[in-house]
Amino acid sequence: MKFLHLADLHLGKRVNGFDMLEDQRFILEQILTLCEKHGVEAVVIAGDIYDTPVPPAAACTLLDWFLTQLAARRIPVLAVSGNHDSAERLDFASSLLAEQNVHIAGRFTGCPKQVVLNDRHGPIEFTLLPFVRAATVRHYLPDADITDYDSAVGAALAVCEPAAPRRVLVAHQMVVSGVCPPQLSGSETAPLTVGTVDSIDAARFAGFCYAALGHIHRAQRVGIDAVRYAGAPLCYHLDECGMQKSVTLVRVGKRGVEKIEQLPLTPRRAMRHLTGPLARLTARPTDTEDYIWATLTDPTPLPDAMAQLRAAYPNAMRLDYLPQGEVAHPLDMTQAVRGKPFVELFQDFFTKMNGRPLTVEETVAVKRLREEASKSE
Numbered sequence: 001m002k003f004l005h006l007a008d009l010h011l012g013k014r015v016n017g018f019d020m021l022e023d024q025r026f027i028l029e030q031i032l033t034l035c036e037k038h039g040v041e042a043v044v045i046a047g048d049i050y051d052t053p054v055p056p057a058a059a060c061t062l063l064d065w066f067l068t069q070l071a072a073r074r075i076p077v078l079a080v081s082g083n084h085d086s087a088e089r090l091d092f093a094s095s096l097l098a099e100q101n102v103h104i105a106g107r108f109t110g111c112p113k114q115v116v117l118n119d120r121h122g123p124i125e126f127t128l129l130p131f132v133r134a135a136t137v138r139h140y141l142p143d144a145d146i147t148d149y150d151s152a153v154g155a156a157l158a159v160c161e162p163a164a165p166r167r168v169l170v171a172h173q174m175v176v177s178g179v180c181p182p183q184l185s186g187s188e189t190a191p192l193t194v195g196t197v198d199s200i201d202a203a204r205f206a207g208f209c210y211a212a213l214g215h216i217h218r219a220q221r222v223g224i225d226a227v228r229y230a231g232a233p234l235c236y237h238l239d240e241c242g243m244q245k246s247v248t249l250v251r252v253g254k255r256g257v258e259k260i261e262q263l264p265l266t267p268r269r270a271m272r273h274l275t276g277p278l279a280r281l282t283a284r285p286t287d288t289e290d291y292i293w294a295t296l297t298d299p300t301p302l303p304d305a306m307a308q309l310r311a312a313y314p315n316a317m318r319l320d321y322l323p324q325g326e327v328a329h330p331l332d333m334t335q336a337v338r339g340k341p342f343v344e345l346f347q348d349f350f351t352k353m354n355g356r357p358l359t360v361e362e363t364v365a366v367k368r369l370r371e372e373a374s375k376s377e
């Protein structure tokens with residue numbers, strides 16, 4: 001059986017105020033095309049289907065469309081909730097959807113859902129573990145010894161009786177392997193802490209031939225190839241500029257996983273980081289529809305820089321300046337600044353940030369502003 005592992009769709013997300021819905025529809029269409037091209041027989045979605053617990057209506061319409069398209073191609077869906085989703089809302093009509101081979105596990109209520117699909121070698125079990133916190137599992141399994149996330153996931157999985165020799169886990173958690181923390185991406189907005197109380201040891205998944213994970217937005221393996229984060233299908237943060245996004249194609253054979261492939265995705269608009277003086281960046285713009293983060297190297301801030309940038313790149317998202325030159329840090333800053341007059345302190349700060357001292361006119365302006373400010377105090 002070949003299945004496609006997706007995660008962290010974050011439908012309805014806005015990035016720097018830009019609505020990503022069209023980009024999301026575009027990427028889901030591409031995923032459908034990949035399903036057809038590769039003969040995909042199931043689609044796994046490992047949580048953070050929506051960006052927020054109460055997603056915009058258009059995001060719900062988009063998911064509805066995607067699930068309908070998959071159902072029309074007779075491709076079963078196996079999905080769990082992530083920490084961004086509302087577990088209860090995702091569970092809406094889930095038993096009705098299950099009849100259409102759309103299996104969604106929103107809430108954890110004591111035992112993960114186990115779905116059995118068949119290929120020519122026999123049954124394959126998919127264990128659907130929604131995002132859980134220790135307290136959730138403790139509530140449903142009061143007798144289990146649960147002290148942290150790791151023991152909580154262990155207890156939640158221990159409840160399952162294996163339903164087939166080939167087992168696939170779908171989960172949305174922070175998973176680590178030994179001393180290897182996963183590489184974060186930038187858009188994981190939940191407070192992610194690596195190597196502390198909320199991480200789960202990948203060794204917990206030893207009974208599965210593949211663990212399809214969500215939560216970390218950069219595609220990667222965790223310790224071994226068969227424990228993986230699919231990563232988000234789109235760049236959702238300017239720190240992800242230039243990152244190649246993908247979906248993961250997994251082929252399960254008679255004895256377990258035979259092949260794992262990352263299929264690259266091409267976004268509707270790339271996210272790019274440009275560095276240089278504004279005049280050069282806007283002189284000959286290319287791929288002007290891209291989402292742009294510009295770091296300007298101009299020595300002084302320009303009053304209408306964003307307007308000029310957007311004239312060249314209408315989807316420019318952010319603009320900042322490269323600090324000019326670095327002043328060595330005195331070991332004891334407090335000693336150095338104590339007793340210095342305000343204008344001198346500002347002068348130091350300005351020089352550090354811009355690599356040049358204030359001009360005479362600027363010094364006068366700073367003095368005047370300071371006087372005005374102290375008057376209003």
Ligand SMILES: [Mn+2]
Nearest residue numbers: 008048188215
């Ligand atoms: Mn996420």
